Amino acid sequence: MKRKDDRKVGQIFQAALKLVVSKGLSGITMGDISKAAGIATGTLYVYFKSKDELINALFAACRENSVAHSFKGYDPAQPYKVGFKHVWLNILRYRLHNFEEAVFMEQCYHSPFITPETREKASRLAAPYNELLERGKKEQLLKPVDTGLLITFLVGSMNELVKQTHYHGTTLTRTRINTTFDMCWDALKS
Amino acid sequence: MKRKDDRKVGQIFQAALKLVVSKGLSGITMGDISKAAGIATGTLYVYFKSKDELINALFAACRENSVAHSFKGYDPAQPYKVGFKHVWLNILRYRLHNFEEAVFMEQCYHSPFITPETREKASRLAAPYNELLERGKKEQLLKPVDTGLLITFLVGSMNELVKQTHYHGTTLTRTRINTTFDMCWDALKS
DNA sequence: AAGATAAGTGAATAAATATTCATTTTTAAT
DNA sequence: ATTAAAAATGAATATTTATTCACTTATCTT
Known part of the structure; x- marks a missing residue:
């Protein structure tokens, strides 16, 4: 067999x-x-079973992969900003190395392929990100605005950064990475 | 006839x-x-002539519309931050009121429909945005990083904000708009 | 008002694409 | 080694979708 x-x-x-x-x-x-x-x-x-199922499965796999990588090596015992930057870097690296996944996910957002169940499952995986930002607000390091808005800035700027880097073939030097992180941090910090 | x-x-x-x-x-x-x-x-x-042509024409129309609205009422004689916020608000309002266009444009980014010529035409329309940010750097109000990166933050955060607002049905109060603008400005300001 | 020209129609056709299935190949178990 | 069960194949079929076209309708020009 x-x-x-x-x-x-x-x-x-x-x-x-x-x-x-x-x-x-x-x-x-x-x-x-x-x-x-x-x-x-x-x-x-x-x-x-079908094209739909294939795409839904791929979507779910990408999402799980991405979330799993984001918190690799994250140590809550460290000072907040250190841990935050760690996660930020994880996300950046993951997206750059898996550019195709980011593109695919974006395209799926408004496609009829992804079923409500798949979407639901994906959004439940957002919890760790929410907690990370909540902690920052609790420690009064981040602006006291709603978590959704903080995440918006975080992922919005990250998405575009990844696209820009990928398409313009910009080499992300350590300096450039730090500059970019600072911009993100400046946006969020209180 | x-x-x-x-x-x-x-x-x-x-x-x-x-x-x-x-x-x-x-x-x-x-x-x-x-x-x-x-x-x-x-x-x-x-x-x-074809579906392709329809989509390319729509893409071009959306892009022109969007750019045209961004600078409506922009007065270079005003202080930089005032003008910058004016444009920022124009973009925000345009995208919220024309949410479908934003979605469509995003979807087109990685589609085989859009021809290189259409893309080329669209990217030429980016000049005014570049100038706006160059000016800010010249006046030492914005971080001295490359313009592409500044735009990345500007449009990245805007995109996500619009999506978040649209999908979560958040009402954009004046306060919330100002908070969001401040986040963006904090990211860019030197 | 008549004629001419182009828009508008939607069923018919052509093309592209998902899905099936009869058949072959592989491999785990005996 | 033989067998059985399931994977793998890719040509055939079914379905979906873009495009065409013979025809009708509208409206501009004279």
Whole structure:
């Protein structure tokens, strides 16, 4: 009895992500994906019931990955700003190294593919970010504005920074990274 | 001899925008658009040679509209921060009132629809924004970092703010607007 | 008012794409 | 080694969607 090949799901995901960057979410077909993944079209249906399901699964996987990486090595015992910067850097690095995921996620935001359940699941994963910012407000280091707004600035500026870096091929020197962090911190700090 | 109805292009654009918000760029069909615009599918082809051309035209129109509104009433004679806030408010208001356009533009970013020419044309329209930020640096009010980075923060935070406001149905009180502006200004100011 | 010209129509066609399925290949278990 | 069960295949099918076109309707010009 042959078993499903776990690496294959990874190949499929990688192929799909690569294609979304070059052709957009609207431009990818099951044929494209299978070809890029080096498998037959029919095989896609061994792993996913439909295109919708494939995309929802990829969306969920990206989201989980991203959140998991954000808090790697975060130590709440350290001073707030140190921990905050640690997470900020984690996010930045993750997005730069996984640019395709960021693009894919953005495209999914307004697509009919993602089901309400998938969205719901994704938004529950936001809790750690909320806590991080709440703590900053409690310690009176961050502006006493609602957490949503703080996150807005955090992710908004990060998103654009990543895009800018990626497309203009800017090299992110340590100095530039620090400058950027300072801008973000200045926006949030009280 | 019957003439083309100029309002019809507007109807088509409005219909397409509405659909992109609800179904994503990947989800819209020519049939959907024509139905939403209240015309026959064939009529779309009187005004646009193809779906691609329709989308490129819409993209260009949105971009022009948006830029045109940004600098309405901007008076370079006023103190820098006053003018800057004026433009910032213009952008915010425009995006909130034309949320669909913002969504559409974002979706287009990584789509195969938009041709290099259309992109090129759009990016040329960025000049006024660049000038605005250059001036701020010249007057030593803004951080002496590269203009691209300043714009990154400006538009990044704005984008997310607009999304957050729209989706969470937050009412933007004058206070909240000012808080948000302050965050942005704090990020940019030297 | 008549004629001419182009817009408007929507069913028909063409093209693209998702999905299925009969068949082959692989591999785990015996 | 044989068998059985499931994966893998890709051509065939079903579905969706862009585009065309023969025809109708509107309106500008004279």
